[in-house]
Amino acid sequence: MPINEHFEENFNAGLSSAIVFKQPDKLNDCRSSPKFKPIYFEDNNSPENIMIETKNLTKRYGSLLAVDRLNLFVPKGTIFGFIGPNGAGKTTTIKMLAGLIEPDSGTVLLRDMDISREPEKAKQQIGFIPDRPYLYEKLTGLEFLKFTADLYGVKESVFLDKAENMLEKFSLIDWKNELIEAYSHGMKQRLIMAAAILHDPKIIIVDEPMIGLDPAGIKMVKHMFRELADSGVTFFISTHTLSIAQDLCDKIGIIQKGKLIAIGTLDDLKIQAQASSGDLEDVFLKLTREESLSPGYPDIGGVSP
Secondary structure, three states: OOOOHHHHHHHHOOOOOOOOOOOOOOOOOOOOOOOOOOOOOOOOOOHHHEEEEEEEEEEEEOOEEEEEEEEEEEEOOOEEEEEOOOOOOHHHHHHHHOOOOOOOEEEEEEOOEEOOOOHHHHHOOEEEEOOOOOOOOOOEHHHHHHHHHHHOOOOHHHHHHHHHHHHHHOOOHHHOOOEHHHOOHHHHHHHHHHHHHOOOOOEEEEEOOOOOOOHHHHHHHHHHHHHHHHOOOEEEEEOOOHHHHHHHOOEEEEEEOOEEEEEEOHHHHHHHHOOOOOOHHHHHHHHHHHHHHOOOOOOOOOOOO
16 A cells, blocks of 8 residues: 655654643743733643643754744643744744654643653644645545544544544545545545544644635634634644634734744734734734844845745
8 A cells, every 4th residue: 555655754753743831931032122022821821721832942954043942832722823924934833843843952842741752642632734634545534534543542432433523524424435535635634634633632733724625614624623722622823824813813923034023812913013903914014024124133044934
């Protein structure tokens, strides 16, 4: 049975992974300009409720600083959006959170588990939804879910009910016995989402969640993410679609040239941007434009995202 090498890299290296830290005293070097002050999540941020945290997380590609001492934390039940221009460091951050690549320095914790020291235990806590659904296309949809369930130790006695419930939710039940190679891109994306949620992870890391989905699929996924968050699941979502971030996310962080330049609710971001009105797109453009023009802010060139 042929195996898609790209899927194997994304799946076996960390189909689920995440990070959690104890709350730092401040967001170190969140921004060089004093005008932008780091904002903490003031609700539900006791140490036992911190599900995701990064501490001085840093990654270089040669001379390019892709992620520069990233400090943030996300409380239980929060949908956290992570946005930035192309090449800002979003995907590099996602890959470090998911355990797909190791940082050069810094720490990633998941529910107080260091993903570098306890990778299997930490990855058990999360579901990972990549931007491209790499799958074993010679399996059926149901067989792929069984493969995923076995990796995470889902009990045989509950697998079929859970799998069929997921397939029903994602409108794939009629295709459960069809080979994945016959699925459309949107169907493959829905299947990888079902696989990521099947083992009831406490943290879900998502890279561009709505790629390939039609409007009905987008609406369904947004509703499901909100239901899961209301039940205590924590989301870390990277996206270029600012309207989705604004509609879906409780808190938003903006990264540019590897640095976290702003974080908080939309109202928090408006304060940091000194904007009394406007949507997330307006605030994002103002913050990233002013960041680019800040004196003393180094231009490190085209960092791979």
